[in-house]
Amino acid sequence: MSTPIIPDPIHAGIAKGWKIIDAATLTKDRTLEADVVIVGSGAGGGVTAEILARSGLSVIVVEEGALKSSSDFKMREAEAYPGLYQESAARKTADKGINILQGRTVGGSTTVNWTSSFRTPPATLDWWRRHYALPDASPEAMAPWFAMMEARLQIADWPGAPNENNDILRRGAGKLGISTGLIRRNVKGCWNLGYCGMGCPTNAKQSMLVTTIPAALEQGATLITRARAERFVFQGERADELLCQGLDAAGVHPNGRSLRLRARHYVVAGGAINSPALLLRSNAPDPSGQLGRRTFLHPTVISAAFFPQRVEAWAGAPQTVYSDHFLAGAPDGPMGYKLEAPPLHPLLLATTMNGFGDTHAQMMRDFPHLHGMLALLRDGFHEDAPGGSVRLRGGGSPELDYPLTDYLWDGARRALLSMAEIQFAAGATGVQPAHEMARRYGSWREAKAAIAALPQGLQLTRVASAHVMGGCAMSGDERLGVVAPDGRYRGLSNVSVHDGSLFPTSLGANPQLSIYGFTARLASGLAASLTGRPAARLAA
Structure with missing residues (x-):
């Protein structure tokens, strides 16, 4: 019996002319312009890219990882971890007490997660309303955004019996x-293989890799891969440009090529360690003193x-x-x-x-x-669970200090x-x-x-985490959050944050659907403000 051929939508898109730049192959420096530049292609960046591109805006998505697709996913740990994860799936807190699993590829952690999809728990939303001045963080207010993303990403009850x-x-x-x-799971035609953490070889997992990023590329967006966002250049209260470094073929070391990305607006969506780190490297304003702080893991x-x-x-x-x-x-x-x-x-x-x-x-x-x-x-709801702090090493790379x-x-x-x-x-x-x-x-x-x-x-109890949240907390009270309820970064008129770093506490649930729902709301508001008309709505 022959092995069925799985169509690869990424290869098909490249063949028909999607605008993709692999910074590892650059032979000279580049300067690019767009209406919006998005840093990161995971849950926050992917949803934002599709909504903005469908709303008629020109979009550039810059991703530190490589573009891998179903043709590359061989269900082998030795290939998946170095190729698809931050620090080869061995990213750790500063004291080495917690191992952190985060994606580092187009689609981010959505490409390698286990598909678990929960709406933000009502108890968590209630806490945010009462303690972080977020009146729209309610199950009723968020329900339409969760429903939209559930339809877009095929999130539904799993029909099969549990293994x-x-x-x-x-x-x-x-x-x-x-x-x-x-x-509930974000899958379509799942083969029930069990190797979701190594990239889906059948394209059943409805990650950003096979949904929102291709949709944005179909609308004319540009994807830049193996490019590290180093820092913003600010002119007063505006980001004037984003400076990026091309990386080598392994996606680790700079290859000597640079990219200057200029836009009307910038969206930071690199995840709840890399997003605070980018803003810290850029010396972004931080009057609340909260940038990089209150980062949570679900230890x-x-x-x-x-x-x-x-x-x-x-x-x-x-x-x-x-x-x-x-x-x-x-x-x-x-x-x-x-x-x-x-x-x-x-x-x-x-x-x-x-x-x-x-x-x-x-x-x-x-x-x-x-x-x-x-x-x-x-974590995050008690004075003795304050989370951790993102800080920069000597070379500018981030690490998370997380006292237990x-x-x-x-x-x-x-x-x-x-x-x-x-x-x-x-x-x-x-x-x-x-x-x-x-x-x-x-x-x-x-x-x-x-x-x-x-x-x-520490070092006795084995602790791990695949959920990183906080560090750019959203709050209606400027003393408690660096980001306003509309996703705008305080003190910068043209920078927003759209990822899990927005959450002022942990969730008490796997975070991907929470990121999808909140990002859909914030991206729709941003699209309306930039275009002067209602944002495009996403559909399955």
Whole structure:
């Protein structure tokens, strides 16, 4: 039986003349002009690009990563992580305490995420209205924007049954009376492969790579890849131009070529580490002192469990079951957490879990029987969860300083206990928390006592995150946010921010749909102000 040929929309678009400049191949410096220059092609930049281009504006999108497409996605970790992620999927906080997974390719993290799609939780929106002077941050006000993006990106209930990895969460929680729900996904014609984190080889995932960026290019937008946005040049309260460096073929080192991008308006959408970093490198005004501060991660702790039956957690839709049971309390009470079941692949699993030698080797031999569960800790709502700060290294590259407090460690301990109890309730023969001093425990009674006694701390508890938010907080109170409610950067008349860095706290949910909805609203307002007519509406 022959392998079916998957049409590659990127190759087709290039063949018909899309305007794409690969800065790695430049032989001379370039100067380009447009109505709007957008930094970043992920959830915020992609949505903004389509809305502005469809509204009749000329658009340039500049992306630090390379343009990869379904023809390049081979479901191999060794190729995907260096090619599609920031710092080869090994970006870390300054103290190396948290590993951060962020996309670095056209489409940004939407190209490599696991498709989980949640609207912003009502409790989070309520907090923003009450504490950050954002009266339009309500479920009712945001519903039309979420609905528009859900239609545009095919976000819907997943019709298939959960794979065994996810069903273990459902079954175990059900036996304990813990509520669960099903995760909506942005997919169309999904093959149920389970390798979403390495780029979708069938173009089923409705990421920015196959939706909004191609739509903008169809409208005449220009895409510049492997180009690093270095700094803005300001003239008074206006950005006069954006200076970019071309990068080498690996997309790492400058190749000696520069680009000067000039526009009526600039949109910063590089993600919640790179966006604050660009503005910091540019010495952007910061009267509130909040630029780069209050950056949040949903610090994530992990619990592995071993089952008699084969789990094969690498196969099937990656995340389809969740539980918000432990988010029911007040946001500023004890730290709450969301439970999900992530896909497991050998390289990421082996480098995330603790142990070495024979113990680690045995875990990997048991890989087909291994189930994974994670807890996303909801940070940003308590005085002892202030998040982190983006700062610049000597060469101007960003790093995130993210202190881990006793308040967070208390949440981590409770989360590890909750996950272990659910896993044993589902029939696990052993549970091993991702903690340097933990081992495989054979019963809930043993695990309960051991986890309660484990010291929680830096480099002991394994912490990761794929969700970066904040650093350019949006607020109606200029003392609390560097960005106004319309997305405009305070103190700069022609600069906006359209990405997850806008969020004044974490979300308590996977962020992509929140970014889509808020960006659609902000980009539509920007398009109307620049053109003098209503913005184009997006449709499936």
